Amino acid sequence: MSEKPAPADTAARQQLEPAADAVRAYAARTRESADQLAAVLEDIAANGLPAVEDCTPWEELREAHLTRLAAQRPAVA
Numbered sequence: 860m861s862e863k864p865a866p867a868d869t870a871a872r873q874q875l876e877p878a879a880d881a882v883r884a885y886a887a888r889t890r891e892s893a894d895q896l897a898a899v900l901e902d903i904a905a906n907g908l909p910a911v912e913d914c915t916p917w918e919e920l921r922e923a924h925l926t927r928l929a930a931q932r933p934a935v936a
Contacts (some may be wrong), residue, residue, distance in 0.1 A: 875882060
């Protein structure tokens, strides 16, 4: 994937001036996530899967994530 925008006729494109910064920020976050995933996959390809003893069960990860989400959301009385 290239970091350069695709060439196009600028007259045919709608400009996103008010939202351009938000779109760039989203693109940067998405690119960072993709880079992290690629690094994990490259490590697995080079070294194989980690030992089961070194892994965290998905249930624990799920519960931790749900706890974080609940802490971000205000409680409803």
